[in-house]
Amino acid sequence: MKPRTKRAVAIVGGLAALGVAAALVLNAFQSNLVFFFTPTQVAKNEVPKDRTFRMGGLVEPGSLVRQKDALTVNFKITDGAQSIPVVYTGILPDLFKEGKGVVAQGKVHGDGIFKASEVLAKHDENYMPPEAAEALKQAGHPMAKENFAGQGQSGAKPR
Amino acid sequence: MYWSSWDAFWAMGGHAFFVWMSFGALFLALAVELVLLRVRRIRALGDIEEERELEAEN
Amino acid sequence: MNWFYFSSPSTFYGLAGRLAPWFFALAAVTAVWGLYLGLLVAPTDAQQGEVYRVIFIHVPTAWMSMFLYFVMACYCGLTLVFNTRLSAMMARAIAPTGALFTAVALWTGSFWGKPTWGTYWVWDARLTSELVLLFLYFGFIALSNAFEDPRRGDRAAALLAIIGVVNLPIIYFSVQWWNTLHQGSSVSFKGTSMHVTMLTGMLVMSFSAWFYAAGAALVRVRSIILERERRAQWVRELKEG
Numbered sequence: 001m002k003p004r005t006k007r008a009v010a011i012v013g014g015l016a017a018l019g020v021a022a023a024l025v026l027n028a029f030q031s032n033l034v035f036f037f038t039p040t041q042v043a044k045n046e047v048p049k050d051r052t053f054r055m056g057g058l059v060e061p062g063s064l065v066r067q068k069d070a071l072t073v074n075f076k077i078t079d080g081a082q083s084i085p086v087v088y089t090g091i092l093p094d095l096f097k098e099g100k101g102v103v104a105q106g107k108v109h110g111d112g113i114f115k116a117s118e119v120l121a122k123h124d125e126n127y128m129p130p131e132a133a134e135a136l137k138q139a140g141h142p143m144a145k146e147n148f149a150g151q152g153q154s155g156a157k158p159r
Numbered sequence: 160m161y162w163s164s165w166d167a168f169w170a171m172g173g174h175a176f177f178v179w180m181s182f183g184a185l186f187l188a189l190a191v192e193l194v195l196l197r198v199r200r201i202r203a204l205g206d207i208e209e210e211r212e213l214e215a216e217n
Numbered sequence: 218m219n220w221f222y223f224s225s226p227s228t229f230y231g232l233a234g235r236l237a238p239w240f241f242a243l244a245a246v247t248a249v250w251g252l253y254l255g256l257l258v259a260p261t262d263a264q265q266g267e268v269y270r271v272i273f274i275h276v277p278t279a280w281m282s283m284f285l286y287f288v289m290a291c292y293c294g295l296t297l298v299f300n301t302r303l304s305a306m307m308a309r310a311i312a313p314t315g316a317l318f319t320a321v322a323l324w325t326g327s328f329w330g331k332p333t334w335g336t337y338w339v340w341d342a343r344l345t346s347e348l349v350l351l352f353l354y355f356g357f358i359a360l361s362n363a364f365e366d367p368r369r370g371d372r373a374a375a376l377l378a379i380i381g382v383v384n385l386p387i388i389y390f391s392v393q394w395w396n397t398l399h400q401g402s403s404v405s406f407k408g409t410s411m412h413v414t415m416l417t418g419m420l421v422m423s424f425s426a427w428f429y430a431a432g433a434a435l436v437r438v439r440s441i442i443l444e445r446e447r448r449a450q451w452v453r454e455l456k457e458g
Contacts, residue, residue, distance in 0.1 A: 118335075124401075172268070
């Protein structure tokens with residue numbers, strides 16, 4: 001390449017990279033900073049109307065029901081204060097479990113049921129072997145924060 | 160040693176694809192970078208040699 | 218001791234050449250030790266099973282992607298304030314390795330996210346800001362090569378790098394400031410939520426990544442010095458050609 005072409009390519013490349021970075025930042029600030037809403041926000045109608053949004057929380061223990069077709073599931077997403085019923089048809093991620101974190105994308109329909117088109121599992125930041133997890137459970141701490149050196153947040157709970 | 164056999168190790172509990180795609184990509188990337196570093200050095204030294212020869216001719 | 222002794226490219230060229238092999242050797246030793254701990258010794262994870270082992274390369278590369286950017290920006294600050302040649306060359310030498318670690322962090326995160334979260338990619342604050350970091354590295358590299366006069370490229374790219382530092386706290390605190398799919402930090406200034414062997418393996422791998430990055434940057438800066446000082450007397454007098 002001639003030096004001049006090389007320079008032009010470099011300038012265009014640099015501007016393109018900056019443009020993409022700026023676009024990503026702006027896009028994030030516009031809509032995606034709120035990656036998900038909590039069931040309380042959904043119950044209070046503080047969510048976007050007429051478009052899909054994400055709802056995050058814990059899968060309420062005891063709420064999971066699998067339909068006969070084996071692909072459709074009903075469960076509730078809770079944040080402790082409110083819980084919203086969800087229906088979803090499709091493959092669930094491996095880490096999807098009752099009592100664990102979940103983020104579902106979809107829309108609330110007239111009957112108050114959140115119809116999800118995508119379900120993602122949200123796991124926490126605790127890493128330990130099964131024996132240690134079992135010991136914590138036995139001691140009455142379901143992965144309780146107090147057992148660790150004081151990490152500020154629980155990953156499973158929506159903040 | 161955590162694993163009971165090498166087969167179990169390579170299988171990674173059924174997640175072999177994801178684990179080895181990750182580790183493989185890292186090592187491939189490092190190998191490519193090391194080659195590029197070598198190429199760049201050889202080129203830089205070659206340019207200096209050229210410069211010297213030009214000088215010697217003049 | 219003269220603090221500016223090694224700030225001259227000609228003396229630093231020799232120093233870098235002597236240091237680089239040691240860094241690579243340390244990187245290799247710590248990598249073997251870290252991989253041994255992470256892949257062979259560490260127990261499985263109660264939540265995720267074996268796939269969590271991606272953490273032993275994901276977290277070190279992600280940390281290093283941010284740390285290298287910070288170091289690069291510091292050199293850029295020196296470039297703008299003192300107009301030193303070597304600092305600009307060091308920044309240029311760090312950028313490609315920083316970009317590589319950023320790309321690997323994104324890649325490994327993606328292959329970890331699929332089996333655990335259920336998706337390769339989401340536009341949450343953590344993933345998006347790390348992607349922005351990759352484009353900042355690309356922008357830095359492109360801008361530094363965009364000028365006929367390399368010194369102008371140095372200064373333009375330095376300015377970009379320094380502005381881009383804003384992104385570092387955004388990446389780090391994104392999981393606390395906003396709702397994200399990405400979990401919080403397992404290791405913070407306050408402590409850790411990891412089993413001890415897992416933690417040790419991850420820290421050893423992080424040292425390995427640091428040693429490697431230092432070695433790669435030093436080798437690269439030697440080539441940059443040769444390219445930029447091609448016409449200098451000391452380069453002409455180099456023995457090995």
